[in-house]
Amino acid sequence: MAEMVKLFVNGREVEVESGKNLIDAFKVIGIEIPHFCYHPALGADGNCRMCLVGIEDGRPPLVPACKTPVAPGLKVQLDTEKIKKIQHDIMEFELINHPIDCPVCDQAGECTLQDYYMSYDLQDSRMTEPVVVKGKRMDFGCGVVHDQERCVLCARCVRFTRLITKTGELGIVNRSDEARVETFPGRPLNNRYAVNVVDLCPVGAMTSRDFRFTQRAWFLTRDKGICHGCAKGCNIYIDHNREKYKDDVIYRFRPRLNEQVNGYFICDEGRFTYHAENEGRLMAARVDGKDCLGDYAAQSVRAVLGPKSLILVSPDSSLEQMAAIKALSEAVGARLSGYSEGYIKEGDGDNWLIQDDKSANRAGLSLLGIDAGKETFTRLLNSSEVLVSFDNDLFIHDTGSEFRQRLEAIKVIAVTSHDGILTKMASIAIPVASYSESSGSLVNIDGMLQHFDRAVQKNTPYFDMVELCGMLGSPVATASDAVNEIKKVIPSFANVEGGLKLTASEATNVPA
Ligand code: SF4
Numbered sequence: 423m424a425e426m427v428k429l430f431v432n433g434r435e436v437e438v439e440s441g442k443n444l445i446d447a448f449k450v451i452g453i454e455i456p457h458f459c460y461h462p463a464l465g466a467d468g469n470c471r472m473c474l475v476g477i478e479d480g481r482p483p484l485v486p487a488c489k490t491p492v493a494p495g496l497k498v499q500l501d502t503e504k505i506k507k508i509q510h511d512i513m514e515f516e517l518i519n520h521p522i523d524c525p526v527c528d529q530a531g532e533c534t535l536q537d538y539y540m541s542y543d544l545q546d547s548r549m550t551e552p553v554v555v556k557g558k559r560m561d562f563g564c565g566v567v568h569d570q571e572r573c574v575l576c577a578r579c580v581r582f583t584r585l586i587t588k589t590g591e592l593g594i595v596n597r598s599d600e601a602r603v604e605t606f607p608g609r610p611l612n613n614r615y616a617v618n619v620v621d622l623c624p625v626g627a628m629t630s631r632d633f634r635f636t637q638r639a640w641f642l643t644r645d646k647g648i649c650h651g652c653a654k655g656c657n658i659y660i661d662h663n664r665e666k667y668k669d670d671v672i673y674r675f676r677p678r679l680n681e682q683v684n685g686y687f688i689c690d691e692g693r694f695t696y697h698a699e700n701e702g703r704l705m706a707a708r709v710d711g712k713d714c715l716g717d718y719a720a721q722s723v724r725a726v727l728g729p730k731s732l733i734l735v736s737p738d739s740s741l742e743q744m745a746a747i748k749a750l751s752e753a754v755g756a757r758l759s760g761y762s763e764g765y766i767k768e769g770d771g772d773n774w775l776i777q778d779d780k781s782a783n784r785a786g787l788s789l790l791g792i793d794a795g796k797e798t799f800t801r802l803l804n805s806s807e808v809l810v811s812f813d814n815d816l817f818i819h820d821t822g823s824e825f826r827q828r829l830e831a832i833k834v835i836a837v838t839s840h841d842g843i844l845t846k847m848a849s850i851a852i853p854v855a856s857y858s859e860s861s862g863s864l865v866n867i868d869g870m871l872q873h874f875d876r877a878v879q880k881n882t883p884y885f886d887m888v889e890l891c892g893m894l895g896s897p898v899a900t901a902s903d904a905v906n907e908i909k910k911v912i913p914s915f916a917n918v919e920g921g922l923k924l925t926a927s928e929a930t931n932v933p934a
């Protein structure tokens with residue numbers, strides 16, 4: 423629990439956390455201090471002067487809030503005529519050469535400059551000179567498009583590449599109204615986190631080629647999610663929209679702050695995995711090559727499940743889904759494996775967020791005691807007559823090829839959200855909801871238990887995998903059944919905002 427200090431804002435006593443600057447401390451209690459250049463992950467640069475506030479203790483008339491730490495008894499003024507005048511002046515300065523092209527700017531609706539104009543400015547322009555013309559639609563690399571005319575020169579993007587990725591591709595060149603953000607000649611953005619500059623940019627000067635002009639920000643529904651791109655489990659916003667006469671579609675993933683997992687950022691690869699959520703879906707149930715109702719396909723699966731069946735669990739499935747599948751295998755006497763070596767890309771991870779393991783919940787397999795070894799899988803496969811894959815992409819990175827011959831000799835059943843090689847080999851295929859259409863829990867590579875809720879609601883929802891397991895004979899047939907099952911191995915299991923760090927014995931399923 424952070425230490426609290428009492429101070430005064432516009433004469434009113436408030437209590438805030440110590441150790442923070444005025445911007446962050448006041449934000450927690452609902453008081454906004456406008457700012458452009460400060461960002462908690464990048465520190466205070468002090469270049470924009472939008473955050474100037476008054477302090478009644480004989481300091482210079484105005485001080486930058488981003489560089490002023492809270493202190494007991496501090497008397498802070500935010501609403502004097504002098505401060506309002508400064509805010510007008512800074513806004514006027516920022517807008518002198520700004521194109522003010524909000525109607526065609528991708529940032530409109532989520533732009534700090536636009537919001538501050540409405541909150542702190544509302545002046546008519548006094549400019550009579552032609553504005554300075556700068557670069558437009560500049561390809562900065564990694565899918566980042568830069569507009570120099572919209573830039574307020576806060577240097578957040580520059581500091582990101584210097585302080586966070588340490589790749590230093592961006593710099594500010596020239597001075598005064600000729601100053602502009604540039605890449606070095608022949609050296610565009612080239613790092614695996616580059617698109618974070620789009621989120622950091624407070625205005626529409628950095629946009630994502632992938633998202634530009636696909637949706638206006640105010641049409642999007644913003645839901646919380648967990649990236650399933652690797653074992654880190656970065657926290658994200660899933661921005662989606664159902665346009666008239668169309669289905670609910672995801673338009674972008676953006677980072678969501680979680681100090682315990684990913685901080686303020688995500689990697690570009692994970693950011694763009696939303697495409698895979700939208701595309702390549704298995705659309706209809708199939709039995710022997712013919713489309714059919716899901717219920718009929720489920721009955722057909724139920725009829726063949728038994729001791730000669732091998733059920734394959736995905737390391738991407740939630741704990742709830744794994745618990746339901748495991749209970750199903752026990753109920754029908756089937757064998758069970760979580761073999762998924764193909765999800766691991768050796769050497770691909772870095773020492774920050776990106777992991778070698780491209781699955782979201784491998785820790786869940788060991789927690790629930792599901793063997794994922796290749797030797798066991800091969801032995802079980804060779805003595806089984808039916809393979810039922812629950813969303814396990816055996817052919818990911820082509821690792822399933824060595825099993826192809828055996829798979830061609832037995833009956834293959836695919837219960838999956840996405841079409842793929844295994845689905846094409848399957849005599850029965852059943853589409854199920856993907857993770858953005860489901861709720862569940864994951865344990866990341868650091869033993870952090872995190873929960874996610876359904877974000878996307880398809881016009882015709884696919885089967886929920888836990889409920890489908892119930893239809894196939896699993897005693898774990900609902901989310902609450904699954905939670906009861908999980909509590910047997912994680913007694914402290916709960917939906918904790920921000921995640922719950924499991925103890926070493928909980929994370930490994932080994933009693934302390
Ligand atoms: S491009 Fe955006 S983040 Fe970079 S300096 Fe300009 S306004 Fe700031």
Ligand code: SF4
Nearest residue numbers: 649651652656689692
């Ligand atoms: S590091 Fe992993 S979990 Fe995080 S955004 Fe990238 S792929 Fe997703």
Ligand code: FES
Nearest residue numbers: 457468470471488
């Ligand atoms: S946020 Fe304080 S000077 Fe820019």
